[in-house]
Amino acid sequence: MRNSTKLILLCVATLAIIALFLGKGLDAHNYRFFLSRRIPKVLAILLAATAISWSSLVFQTVTNNRILTPSILGFDSLYVMIQVLLVVLAGGLSPLVIQPMLNFSVTTAIMAGLSLSLFAWYFYGKQRDLFSLLLIGIICSSLFSSVTGFFTMVIDPSEFMAIQASMFASFNNVNGALVYWTIAPMLLCLALLLKLAPKLDVLWLGPDNATSLGINVRKLTLQIMALVTVLISVATALVGPVLFFGLIVVSLTRQLFSSYQHRLLLPASSALAAFLLLTGQWIVENLMAFETTISVIINFVGGSYFLLLLARNKVN
Amino acid sequence: MIKLSGLSKKYNDNFVVKDASALFPKGVLTSIIGPNGAGKSTLLSMASRLTNSDAGEVVIADKPLNQWDNAALAKRLAVLRQSNNINMRFTVRELVAFGRFPHSQGRLSARDNEIIDKAMEHLDIQHIADRYLDQLSGGQRQMAFIAMVVAQDTDYIFLDEPLNNLDIKHSVEIMGAIQHLAHDHGKAVVVVIHDINFAASYSDRIIAMKRGQVIKSGDTVEVIDEAVLSDIYEIPFTIREVEGQRICMYYR
Protein backbone atom coordinates (compact mmCIF):
# COMPACT_ATOMS: atom_id res chain seq x y z
CA MET A 1 0.00 0.00 0.00
CA ARG A 2 1.26 3.46 -0.79
CA ASN A 3 2.13 5.81 2.03
CA SER A 4 -0.42 8.40 0.93
CA THR A 5 -3.17 5.75 0.91
CA LYS A 6 -2.18 4.66 4.40
CA LEU A 7 -2.25 8.24 5.63
CA ILE A 8 -5.70 8.82 4.16
CA LEU A 9 -7.06 5.61 5.71
CA LEU A 10 -5.61 6.58 9.04
CA CYS A 11 -7.20 10.02 8.87
CA VAL A 12 -10.57 8.51 7.96
CA ALA A 13 -10.33 6.14 10.90
CA THR A 14 -9.44 9.03 13.19
CA LEU A 15 -12.37 11.09 11.92
CA ALA A 16 -14.66 8.13 12.50
CA ILE A 17 -13.59 7.77 16.10
CA ILE A 18 -13.94 11.52 16.61
CA ALA A 19 -17.50 11.29 15.30
CA LEU A 20 -18.18 8.36 17.63
CA PHE A 21 -16.85 10.36 20.56
CA LEU A 22 -18.78 13.52 19.82
CA GLY A 23 -21.96 11.95 18.58
CA LYS A 24 -22.82 9.35 21.21
CA GLY A 25 -26.41 9.75 22.43
CA LEU A 26 -26.87 13.22 21.01
CA ASP A 27 -30.37 14.49 20.30
CA ALA A 28 -31.98 17.83 19.57
CA HIS A 29 -32.36 18.67 23.27
CA ASN A 30 -29.06 17.69 24.80
CA TYR A 31 -26.61 18.42 22.03
CA ARG A 32 -25.59 21.86 23.34
CA PHE A 33 -24.71 20.52 26.71
CA PHE A 34 -22.88 17.42 25.53
CA LEU A 35 -20.98 19.12 22.75
CA SER A 36 -19.86 21.95 25.00
CA ARG A 37 -18.22 19.34 27.20
CA ARG A 38 -17.04 16.91 24.56
CA ILE A 39 -15.53 19.29 22.03
CA PRO A 40 -12.85 20.69 24.38
CA LYS A 41 -12.05 17.16 25.45
CA VAL A 42 -11.61 15.81 21.94
CA LEU A 43 -9.71 18.91 20.95
CA ALA A 44 -7.42 18.52 23.95
CA ILE A 45 -6.72 14.91 23.03
CA LEU A 46 -6.04 15.85 19.39
CA LEU A 47 -3.68 18.65 20.42
CA ALA A 48 -1.91 16.47 22.95
CA ALA A 49 -1.58 13.62 20.46
CA THR A 50 0.07 15.91 17.95
CA ALA A 51 2.26 17.61 20.53
CA ILE A 52 3.51 14.31 21.93
CA SER A 53 4.10 12.59 18.61
CA TRP A 54 5.78 15.51 16.88
CA SER A 55 8.00 16.36 19.81
CA SER A 56 9.08 12.75 20.23
CA LEU A 57 9.78 12.26 16.53
CA VAL A 58 11.90 15.37 16.06
CA PHE A 59 13.65 14.88 19.39
CA GLN A 60 14.72 11.43 18.23
CA THR A 61 15.95 12.88 14.97
CA VAL A 62 18.12 15.59 16.51
CA THR A 63 19.56 13.27 19.15
CA ASN A 64 19.96 10.55 16.53
CA ASN A 65 18.36 7.82 18.63
CA ARG A 66 15.20 5.75 18.53
CA ILE A 67 14.75 4.97 22.16
CA LEU A 68 14.63 8.19 24.13
CA THR A 69 11.83 10.71 24.03
CA PRO A 70 11.44 13.98 25.94
CA SER A 71 9.01 12.28 28.32
CA ILE A 72 11.38 9.47 29.12
CA LEU A 73 14.01 12.08 29.94
CA GLY A 74 11.65 13.69 32.43
CA PHE A 75 10.41 16.75 30.55
CA ASP A 76 6.83 16.24 31.65
CA SER A 77 7.65 15.37 35.24
CA LEU A 78 9.56 18.65 35.21
CA TYR A 79 6.38 20.40 34.14
CA VAL A 80 4.42 18.90 37.01
CA MET A 81 7.18 19.76 39.48
CA ILE A 82 7.19 23.39 38.40
CA GLN A 83 3.43 23.47 38.92
CA VAL A 84 3.75 22.19 42.46
CA LEU A 85 6.62 24.55 43.25
CA LEU A 86 4.55 27.47 41.99
CA VAL A 87 1.81 26.55 44.46
CA VAL A 88 4.29 26.17 47.29
CA LEU A 89 6.15 29.40 46.55
CA ALA A 90 3.37 31.66 45.33
CA GLY A 91 0.39 30.16 47.17
CA GLY A 92 -2.66 28.36 45.81
CA LEU A 93 -4.55 31.58 45.15
CA SER A 94 -1.81 33.38 43.27
CA PRO A 95 -2.61 34.38 39.69
CA LEU A 96 0.44 32.36 38.75
CA VAL A 97 -1.52 29.29 39.75
CA ILE A 98 -5.13 30.03 39.01
CA GLN A 99 -4.87 31.94 35.74
CA PRO A 100 -4.47 29.18 33.17
CA MET A 101 -2.67 31.17 30.52
CA LEU A 102 -0.29 32.94 32.90
CA ASN A 103 0.43 29.68 34.65
CA PHE A 104 1.07 27.94 31.34
CA SER A 105 3.39 30.66 30.01
CA VAL A 106 5.45 30.90 33.17
CA THR A 107 5.83 27.14 33.42
CA THR A 108 6.79 26.86 29.76
CA ALA A 109 9.39 29.61 30.11
CA ILE A 110 11.01 27.88 33.08
CA MET A 111 10.93 24.57 31.20
CA ALA A 112 12.55 26.15 28.17
CA GLY A 113 15.38 27.54 30.33
CA LEU A 114 16.03 24.17 31.93
CA SER A 115 15.80 22.12 28.78
CA LEU A 116 18.14 24.46 26.93
CA SER A 117 20.68 23.92 29.69
CA LEU A 118 20.27 20.21 29.14
CA PHE A 119 20.92 20.92 25.49
CA ALA A 120 24.04 22.92 26.33
CA TRP A 121 25.34 20.16 28.52
CA TYR A 122 24.64 17.52 25.92
CA PHE A 123 26.03 19.29 22.88
CA TYR A 124 28.81 21.48 24.19
CA GLY A 125 30.08 19.14 26.87
CA LYS A 126 32.65 16.49 26.16
CA GLN A 127 30.72 13.28 26.40
CA ARG A 128 27.65 13.37 24.27
CA ASP A 129 26.68 9.74 24.31
CA LEU A 130 23.14 8.59 24.63
CA PHE A 131 23.76 6.51 27.67
CA SER A 132 24.80 9.40 29.90
CA LEU A 133 21.86 11.40 28.59
CA LEU A 134 19.54 8.53 29.52
CA LEU A 135 21.03 8.23 33.00
CA ILE A 136 20.81 11.95 33.67
CA GLY A 137 17.26 12.00 32.34
CA ILE A 138 16.16 9.13 34.54
CA ILE A 139 17.83 10.62 37.60
CA CYS A 140 16.26 14.02 36.92
CA SER A 141 12.86 12.60 36.27
CA SER A 142 12.77 10.60 39.51
CA LEU A 143 14.16 13.64 41.33
CA PHE A 144 11.37 15.77 39.90
CA SER A 145 8.75 13.18 40.86
CA SER A 146 10.12 12.95 44.40
CA VAL A 147 10.12 16.72 44.81
CA THR A 148 6.57 16.80 43.47
CA GLY A 149 5.51 14.04 45.84
CA PHE A 150 7.14 15.72 48.81
CA PHE A 151 5.55 19.11 48.30
CA THR A 152 2.19 17.60 47.45
CA MET A 153 2.16 16.16 50.95
CA VAL A 154 3.36 19.37 52.53
CA ILE A 155 0.75 21.61 50.91
CA ASP A 156 -2.33 22.49 52.96
CA PRO A 157 -4.92 19.86 51.94
CA SER A 158 -7.68 22.37 51.22
CA GLU A 159 -5.38 24.40 49.02
CA PHE A 160 -4.33 21.24 47.27
CA MET A 161 -7.90 20.18 46.49
CA ALA A 162 -8.57 23.57 44.95
CA ILE A 163 -5.75 23.36 42.50
CA GLN A 164 -5.59 19.66 41.90
CA ALA A 165 -7.99 19.62 39.00
CA SER A 166 -6.19 22.20 36.95
CA MET A 167 -2.71 21.12 37.99
CA PHE A 168 -2.79 17.44 37.35
CA ALA A 169 -4.57 16.95 34.11
CA SER A 170 -5.20 13.42 32.86
CA PHE A 171 -7.20 11.81 30.14
CA ASN A 172 -10.15 11.34 32.47
CA ASN A 173 -9.76 14.94 33.58
CA VAL A 174 -8.76 16.94 30.55
CA ASN A 175 -7.85 20.58 31.24
CA GLY A 176 -10.66 22.20 29.25
CA ALA A 177 -9.90 25.72 30.42
CA LEU A 178 -6.61 25.75 28.59
CA VAL A 179 -7.59 24.08 25.33
CA TYR A 180 -8.42 27.16 23.29
CA TRP A 181 -5.47 29.09 24.67
CA THR A 182 -2.95 26.52 23.53
CA ILE A 183 -4.16 26.38 19.94
CA ALA A 184 -2.21 29.44 18.80
CA PRO A 185 1.20 28.48 20.26
CA MET A 186 0.65 24.92 19.00
CA LEU A 187 -0.08 26.03 15.44
CA LEU A 188 2.98 28.26 15.49
CA CYS A 189 5.20 25.37 16.62
CA LEU A 190 3.71 23.02 14.05
CA ALA A 191 4.22 25.51 11.23
CA LEU A 192 7.83 26.08 12.24
CA LEU A 193 8.49 22.34 12.46
CA LEU A 194 7.00 21.76 9.02
CA LYS A 195 9.24 24.48 7.69
CA LEU A 196 12.28 22.83 9.26
CA ALA A 197 11.20 19.37 8.06
CA PRO A 198 13.49 19.15 4.99
CA LYS A 199 16.48 20.10 7.14
CA LEU A 200 15.52 17.43 9.64
CA ASP A 201 15.60 14.86 6.83
CA VAL A 202 19.24 15.73 6.23
CA LEU A 203 20.05 15.06 9.89
CA TRP A 204 19.43 11.33 9.27
CA LEU A 205 22.85 11.35 7.58
CA GLY A 206 24.56 12.30 10.84
CA PRO A 207 25.92 15.67 12.00
CA ASP A 208 29.01 15.67 9.78
CA ASN A 209 27.21 14.94 6.54
CA ALA A 210 24.49 17.40 7.51
CA THR A 211 27.12 20.10 8.06
CA SER A 212 28.67 19.30 4.72
CA LEU A 213 25.23 19.76 3.17
CA GLY A 214 24.92 23.22 4.66
CA ILE A 215 22.93 22.56 7.84
CA ASN A 216 23.97 24.47 10.93
CA VAL A 217 23.47 21.48 13.18
CA ARG A 218 23.75 23.28 16.50
CA LYS A 219 21.39 26.04 15.52
CA LEU A 220 18.86 23.55 14.16
CA THR A 221 19.11 21.44 17.31
CA LEU A 222 18.59 24.52 19.47
CA GLN A 223 15.50 25.53 17.47
CA ILE A 224 14.09 22.02 17.69
CA MET A 225 14.71 21.75 21.42
CA ALA A 226 12.89 25.04 22.00
CA LEU A 227 9.90 23.87 19.95
CA VAL A 228 9.91 20.47 21.65
CA THR A 229 9.76 22.18 25.03
CA VAL A 230 6.69 24.19 24.09
CA LEU A 231 4.98 21.11 22.67
CA ILE A 232 5.67 19.06 25.79
CA SER A 233 4.31 21.88 27.93
CA VAL A 234 1.13 21.96 25.89
CA ALA A 235 0.65 18.20 26.10
CA THR A 236 1.36 17.98 29.80
CA ALA A 237 -0.86 20.95 30.60
CA LEU A 238 -3.75 19.43 28.68
CA VAL A 239 -3.63 15.74 29.55
CA GLY A 240 -0.85 15.29 32.08
CA PRO A 241 2.30 13.23 31.71
CA VAL A 242 2.20 10.14 29.48
CA LEU A 243 5.61 8.66 29.85
CA PHE A 244 5.84 6.16 27.03
CA PHE A 245 3.23 7.26 24.54
CA GLY A 246 5.63 9.21 22.32
CA LEU A 247 7.92 6.21 22.06
CA ILE A 248 5.11 3.87 21.00
CA VAL A 249 3.65 6.25 18.45
CA VAL A 250 6.93 7.15 16.81
CA SER A 251 8.00 3.52 16.56
CA LEU A 252 4.67 2.47 15.08
CA THR A 253 4.75 5.36 12.64
CA ARG A 254 8.19 4.34 11.46
CA GLN A 255 7.03 0.75 10.97
CA LEU A 256 3.86 1.70 9.13
CA PHE A 257 5.34 4.42 6.96
CA SER A 258 8.80 3.43 5.83
CA SER A 259 9.82 6.90 4.81
CA TYR A 260 12.57 9.25 5.84
CA GLN A 261 10.60 12.38 5.06
CA HIS A 262 9.48 14.39 8.05
CA ARG A 263 6.85 16.06 5.86
CA LEU A 264 5.12 12.67 5.78
CA LEU A 265 6.18 11.23 9.14
CA LEU A 266 4.98 14.24 11.16
CA PRO A 267 1.35 14.29 9.97
CA ALA A 268 1.28 10.49 9.94
CA SER A 269 2.44 10.31 13.54
CA SER A 270 -0.17 12.75 14.72
CA ALA A 271 -2.98 10.94 12.90
CA LEU A 272 -1.82 7.67 14.43
CA ALA A 273 -1.45 9.21 17.89
CA ALA A 274 -4.90 10.78 17.74
CA PHE A 275 -6.42 7.50 16.58
CA LEU A 276 -4.77 5.49 19.36
CA LEU A 277 -5.57 7.97 22.13
CA LEU A 278 -9.18 8.49 21.12
CA THR A 279 -9.79 4.79 20.65
CA GLY A 280 -8.14 4.03 23.97
CA GLN A 281 -10.11 6.71 25.76
CA TRP A 282 -13.34 5.56 24.17
CA ILE A 283 -12.68 2.01 25.38
CA VAL A 284 -11.84 3.25 28.86
CA GLU A 285 -15.01 5.31 29.04
CA ASN A 286 -17.45 2.96 27.41
CA LEU A 287 -16.21 -0.56 27.96
CA MET A 288 -14.33 -0.17 31.21
CA ALA A 289 -16.55 2.47 32.80
CA PHE A 290 -13.58 4.69 33.82
CA GLU A 291 -12.22 1.86 35.95
CA THR A 292 -8.75 2.49 34.68
CA THR A 293 -7.03 5.29 32.81
CA ILE A 294 -5.55 5.12 29.39
CA SER A 295 -2.23 6.36 30.85
CA VAL A 296 -1.96 3.17 32.85
CA ILE A 297 -2.46 1.05 29.74
CA ILE A 298 -0.03 3.17 27.73
CA ASN A 299 2.63 3.00 30.37
CA PHE A 300 2.24 -0.73 30.76
CA VAL A 301 2.51 -1.43 27.03
CA GLY A 302 5.07 1.31 26.43
CA GLY A 303 7.22 0.39 29.40
CA SER A 304 7.47 -3.22 28.25
CA TYR A 305 8.30 -2.05 24.75
CA PHE A 306 10.94 0.33 26.09
CA LEU A 307 12.62 -2.50 28.00
CA LEU A 308 12.54 -4.62 24.88
CA LEU A 309 14.20 -1.87 22.87
CA LEU A 310 16.85 -1.38 25.54
CA ALA A 311 17.59 -5.07 25.67
CA ARG A 312 17.76 -5.34 21.90
CA ASN A 313 19.86 -2.25 21.23
CA LYS A 314 21.86 -1.96 24.43
CA VAL A 315 21.02 1.77 24.18
CA ASN A 316 23.48 2.57 21.44
CA MET B 1 42.01 27.52 -3.90
CA ILE B 2 42.01 26.53 -0.24
CA LYS B 3 44.87 27.67 1.93
CA LEU B 4 45.67 26.26 5.36
CA SER B 5 48.19 28.16 7.41
CA GLY B 6 49.58 27.16 10.78
CA LEU B 7 46.62 24.95 11.71
CA SER B 8 46.81 23.29 15.11
CA LYS B 9 44.47 21.12 17.14
CA LYS B 10 44.89 19.89 20.69
CA TYR B 11 43.03 17.12 22.46
CA ASN B 12 43.71 16.86 26.19
CA ASP B 13 46.80 19.07 25.92
CA ASN B 14 48.39 16.92 23.21
CA PHE B 15 48.86 18.35 19.78
CA VAL B 16 47.06 16.11 17.30
CA VAL B 17 47.85 18.51 14.47
CA LYS B 18 50.58 21.06 14.90
CA ASP B 19 51.32 24.07 12.75
CA ALA B 20 50.17 22.45 9.51
CA SER B 21 50.11 24.46 6.30
CA ALA B 22 48.96 23.38 2.86
CA LEU B 23 47.50 24.58 -0.41
CA PHE B 24 44.71 22.83 -2.29
CA PRO B 25 44.51 24.36 -5.77
CA LYS B 26 41.68 23.74 -8.21
CA GLY B 27 42.16 21.15 -10.90
CA VAL B 28 44.54 19.22 -8.68
CA LEU B 29 44.11 15.90 -6.88
CA THR B 30 45.94 16.09 -3.55
CA SER B 31 46.46 13.04 -1.34
CA ILE B 32 47.21 13.11 2.35
CA ILE B 33 49.26 10.13 3.52
CA GLY B 34 50.78 9.07 6.82
CA PRO B 35 50.55 6.39 9.50
CA ASN B 36 47.46 5.83 11.69
CA GLY B 37 46.98 8.61 14.19
CA ALA B 38 49.13 11.05 12.23
CA GLY B 39 46.31 13.59 12.27
CA LYS B 40 45.16 13.24 8.65
CA SER B 41 41.46 13.07 9.46
CA THR B 42 41.75 15.92 11.93
CA LEU B 43 43.49 18.12 9.38
CA LEU B 44 40.88 17.29 6.77
CA SER B 45 38.00 18.04 9.09
CA MET B 46 39.51 21.36 10.15
CA ALA B 47 39.96 22.33 6.51
CA SER B 48 36.34 21.43 5.80
CA ARG B 49 34.79 23.12 8.90
CA LEU B 50 33.73 19.88 10.57
CA THR B 51 36.12 20.52 13.47
CA ASN B 52 37.26 23.81 14.96
CA SER B 53 40.96 24.53 14.97
CA ASP B 54 42.79 25.81 18.05
CA ALA B 55 45.17 27.96 16.05
CA GLY B 56 45.81 28.90 12.44
CA GLU B 57 43.60 29.87 9.55
CA VAL B 58 41.66 28.28 6.71
CA VAL B 59 41.02 30.49 3.69
CA ILE B 60 38.55 29.24 1.11
CA ALA B 61 38.35 31.15 -2.19
CA ASP B 62 40.04 34.18 -0.62
CA LYS B 63 37.60 34.30 2.29
CA PRO B 64 38.48 33.11 5.80
CA LEU B 65 36.43 30.09 6.86
CA ASN B 66 34.79 31.87 9.81
CA GLN B 67 33.32 34.47 7.46
CA TRP B 68 31.58 31.86 5.34
CA ASP B 69 27.90 31.19 5.84
CA ASN B 70 27.53 27.44 6.23
CA ALA B 71 24.67 27.12 3.75
CA ALA B 72 26.55 29.13 1.11
CA LEU B 73 29.73 27.17 1.74
CA ALA B 74 27.88 23.90 1.12
CA LYS B 75 27.47 24.94 -2.51
CA ARG B 76 31.23 25.28 -2.80
CA LEU B 77 32.70 22.63 -0.53
CA ALA B 78 31.73 19.03 0.21
CA VAL B 79 33.29 16.62 2.66
CA LEU B 80 32.81 12.92 3.35
CA ARG B 81 34.06 11.43 6.61
CA GLN B 82 35.74 8.10 7.05
CA SER B 83 32.78 6.10 8.31
CA ASN B 84 29.13 6.82 7.70
CA ASN B 85 26.70 4.91 9.84
CA ILE B 86 23.12 5.80 9.18
CA ASN B 87 20.20 4.40 11.09
CA MET B 88 17.56 5.19 8.50
CA ARG B 89 16.74 3.25 5.36
CA PHE B 90 17.53 5.04 2.12
CA THR B 91 17.71 3.91 -1.45
CA VAL B 92 20.87 4.79 -3.32
CA ARG B 93 18.99 7.39 -5.31
CA GLU B 94 17.52 8.99 -2.21
CA LEU B 95 20.98 9.24 -0.69
CA VAL B 96 22.53 10.73 -3.80
CA ALA B 97 19.65 13.21 -4.00
CA PHE B 98 20.70 14.65 -0.64
CA GLY B 99 23.74 15.98 -2.46
CA ARG B 100 21.42 18.52 -4.08
CA PHE B 101 20.14 19.80 -0.75
CA PRO B 102 22.39 22.90 -0.61
CA HIS B 103 21.04 23.94 -3.99
CA SER B 104 17.41 22.90 -3.79
CA GLN B 105 16.60 22.75 -0.05
CA GLY B 106 14.81 19.46 -0.58
CA ARG B 107 12.71 20.42 -3.61
CA LEU B 108 14.32 18.70 -6.55
CA SER B 109 14.04 20.40 -9.92
CA ALA B 110 14.37 18.62 -13.26
CA ARG B 111 17.95 19.86 -13.43
CA ASP B 112 18.66 18.46 -9.96
CA ASN B 113 17.40 15.06 -11.10
CA GLU B 114 19.63 15.25 -14.15
CA ILE B 115 22.66 15.96 -11.98
CA ILE B 116 21.73 13.10 -9.66
CA ASP B 117 21.54 10.71 -12.63
CA LYS B 118 24.88 11.94 -13.92
CA ALA B 119 26.52 11.50 -10.53
CA MET B 120 25.32 7.91 -10.35
CA GLU B 121 26.52 7.31 -13.88
CA HIS B 122 29.87 8.80 -12.97
CA LEU B 123 30.35 6.11 -10.33
CA ASP B 124 28.58 3.48 -12.39
CA ILE B 125 25.87 2.72 -9.83
CA GLN B 126 22.71 3.47 -11.87
CA HIS B 127 21.84 -0.24 -11.84
CA ILE B 128 21.49 -0.19 -8.04
CA ALA B 129 19.72 3.18 -7.86
CA ASP B 130 16.57 1.73 -6.31
CA ARG B 131 18.23 -0.69 -3.91
CA TYR B 132 18.33 0.10 -0.22
CA LEU B 133 21.74 0.92 1.24
CA ASP B 134 21.49 -1.85 3.82
CA GLN B 135 21.16 -4.42 1.01
CA LEU B 136 24.47 -3.39 -0.54
CA SER B 137 28.07 -4.35 -0.01
CA GLY B 138 30.35 -1.95 1.83
CA GLY B 139 31.97 -0.98 -1.43
CA GLN B 140 28.71 -0.23 -3.18
CA ARG B 141 27.57 1.84 -0.22
CA GLN B 142 30.80 3.80 -0.34
CA MET B 143 30.24 4.44 -4.05
CA ALA B 144 26.77 5.78 -3.22
CA PHE B 145 28.17 8.20 -0.64
CA ILE B 146 30.77 9.42 -3.09
CA ALA B 147 28.05 9.88 -5.70
CA MET B 148 26.22 12.06 -3.19
CA VAL B 149 29.31 14.25 -2.90
CA VAL B 150 29.63 14.37 -6.67
CA ALA B 151 25.97 15.43 -6.96
CA GLN B 152 26.68 18.27 -4.57
CA ASP B 153 28.75 19.63 -7.43
CA THR B 154 31.18 21.74 -5.41
CA ASP B 155 34.51 23.31 -6.34
CA TYR B 156 36.20 21.70 -3.35
CA ILE B 157 35.85 18.04 -2.38
CA PHE B 158 37.35 16.37 0.68
CA LEU B 159 37.20 12.60 1.07
CA ASP B 160 38.54 10.77 4.11
CA GLU B 161 39.73 7.29 3.16
CA PRO B 162 37.31 6.74 0.27
CA LEU B 163 39.01 3.42 -0.46
CA ASN B 164 38.29 2.00 2.98
CA ASN B 165 36.96 -1.57 2.65
CA LEU B 166 36.99 -1.50 -1.12
CA ASP B 167 38.30 -4.24 -3.37
CA ILE B 168 40.82 -3.43 -6.07
CA LYS B 169 38.27 -2.99 -8.83
CA HIS B 170 36.15 -0.54 -6.85
CA SER B 171 39.27 1.29 -5.69
CA VAL B 172 40.48 1.76 -9.24
CA GLU B 173 37.05 2.92 -10.33
CA ILE B 174 36.73 5.41 -7.49
CA MET B 175 40.22 6.83 -7.97
CA GLY B 176 39.53 7.17 -11.69
CA ALA B 177 36.27 8.99 -10.98
CA ILE B 178 37.95 11.30 -8.46
CA GLN B 179 40.82 12.08 -10.80
CA HIS B 180 38.32 12.88 -13.51
CA LEU B 181 36.62 15.40 -11.20
CA ALA B 182 39.90 17.18 -10.60
CA HIS B 183 41.33 17.12 -14.12
CA ASP B 184 38.24 17.43 -16.30
CA HIS B 185 35.93 19.41 -14.04
CA GLY B 186 38.63 21.60 -12.48
CA LYS B 187 37.74 20.79 -8.89
CA ALA B 188 40.14 20.81 -5.97
CA VAL B 189 39.99 17.26 -4.65
CA VAL B 190 41.68 16.20 -1.42
CA VAL B 191 41.72 12.55 -0.33
CA VAL B 192 43.19 10.74 2.63
CA ILE B 193 44.64 7.46 1.38
CA HIS B 194 46.38 4.60 3.11
CA ASP B 195 47.48 2.70 0.05
CA ILE B 196 50.71 4.42 -1.00
CA ASN B 197 50.62 2.98 -4.48
CA PHE B 198 47.15 4.39 -5.13
CA ALA B 199 48.38 7.75 -3.91
CA ALA B 200 51.46 7.50 -6.11
CA SER B 201 49.52 6.50 -9.21
CA TYR B 202 46.65 8.97 -9.10
CA SER B 203 47.59 12.09 -7.18
CA ASP B 204 49.15 15.25 -8.55
CA ARG B 205 50.35 16.39 -5.17
CA ILE B 206 50.93 14.60 -1.88
CA ILE B 207 51.03 15.82 1.71
CA ALA B 208 52.84 13.47 4.07
CA MET B 209 52.04 13.69 7.78
CA LYS B 210 53.55 12.14 10.86
CA ARG B 211 52.65 12.79 14.51
CA GLY B 212 50.52 15.79 13.68
CA GLN B 213 53.02 17.54 11.49
CA VAL B 214 53.32 17.96 7.76
CA ILE B 215 56.69 16.39 7.07
CA LYS B 216 56.73 16.87 3.36
CA SER B 217 54.43 18.24 0.73
CA GLY B 218 54.88 18.69 -2.97
CA ASP B 219 54.43 17.06 -6.34
CA THR B 220 53.95 13.32 -6.25
CA VAL B 221 57.48 12.56 -7.44
CA GLU B 222 58.98 14.63 -4.63
CA VAL B 223 57.10 12.79 -1.89
CA ILE B 224 57.17 9.29 -3.33
CA ASP B 225 60.80 8.99 -2.44
CA GLU B 226 62.59 6.22 -0.56
CA ALA B 227 64.11 8.50 2.06
CA VAL B 228 60.90 10.46 2.72
CA LEU B 229 58.63 7.42 3.01
CA SER B 230 61.06 5.41 5.11
CA ASP B 231 61.22 8.32 7.51
CA ILE B 232 57.44 8.71 7.72
CA TYR B 233 56.48 5.08 8.10
CA GLU B 234 59.66 3.95 9.90
CA ILE B 235 60.11 0.93 7.66
CA PRO B 236 62.44 0.48 4.69
CA PHE B 237 60.96 1.43 1.30
CA THR B 238 62.10 0.42 -2.15
CA ILE B 239 60.75 2.38 -5.09
CA ARG B 240 60.79 1.16 -8.71
CA GLU B 241 59.49 2.66 -11.89
CA VAL B 242 57.04 0.46 -13.73
CA GLU B 243 55.80 1.86 -17.04
CA GLY B 244 56.69 5.38 -15.97
CA GLN B 245 54.92 4.94 -12.66
CA ARG B 246 56.59 4.90 -9.24
CA ILE B 247 55.66 1.78 -7.30
CA CYS B 248 56.55 1.30 -3.64
CA MET B 249 57.58 -1.99 -2.11
CA TYR B 250 57.53 -2.29 1.62
CA TYR B 251 56.41 -5.80 2.44
CA ARG B 252 59.72 -7.11 3.73
Ligand SMILES: Nc1ncnc2c1ncn2[C@@H]1O[C@H](COP(=O)(O)OP(=O)(O)O)[C@@H](O)[C@H]1O
Ligand atom coordinates in the same frame (compact mmCIF):
# COMPACT_ATOMS: atom_id res chain seq x y z
N1 LIG C 1 37.73 13.64 19.35
C1 LIG C 1 38.96 13.26 19.75
N2 LIG C 1 39.29 13.27 21.05
C2 LIG C 1 40.53 12.90 21.46
N3 LIG C 1 41.50 12.49 20.63
C3 LIG C 1 41.24 12.45 19.33
C4 LIG C 1 39.95 12.83 18.80
N4 LIG C 1 39.99 12.69 17.46
C5 LIG C 1 41.21 12.24 17.14
N5 LIG C 1 41.97 12.09 18.26
C6 LIG C 1 43.36 11.64 18.31
O1 LIG C 1 44.07 12.41 17.39
C7 LIG C 1 45.06 11.62 16.75
C8 LIG C 1 44.93 11.82 15.26
O2 LIG C 1 43.71 11.28 14.82
P1 LIG C 1 43.27 11.27 13.31
O3 LIG C 1 43.31 12.66 12.80
O4 LIG C 1 41.99 10.55 13.23
O5 LIG C 1 44.43 10.42 12.65
P2 LIG C 1 44.49 9.69 11.24
O6 LIG C 1 43.28 10.04 10.47
O7 LIG C 1 45.74 10.20 10.64
O8 LIG C 1 44.58 8.23 11.52
C9 LIG C 1 44.85 10.20 17.21
O9 LIG C 1 45.84 9.90 18.16
C10 LIG C 1 43.49 10.21 17.82
O10 LIG C 1 43.44 9.32 18.89
Ligand SMILES: [Mg+2]
Ligand atom coordinates in the same frame (compact mmCIF):
# COMPACT_ATOMS: atom_id res chain seq x y z
MG1 LIG D 1 41.67 8.96 9.74
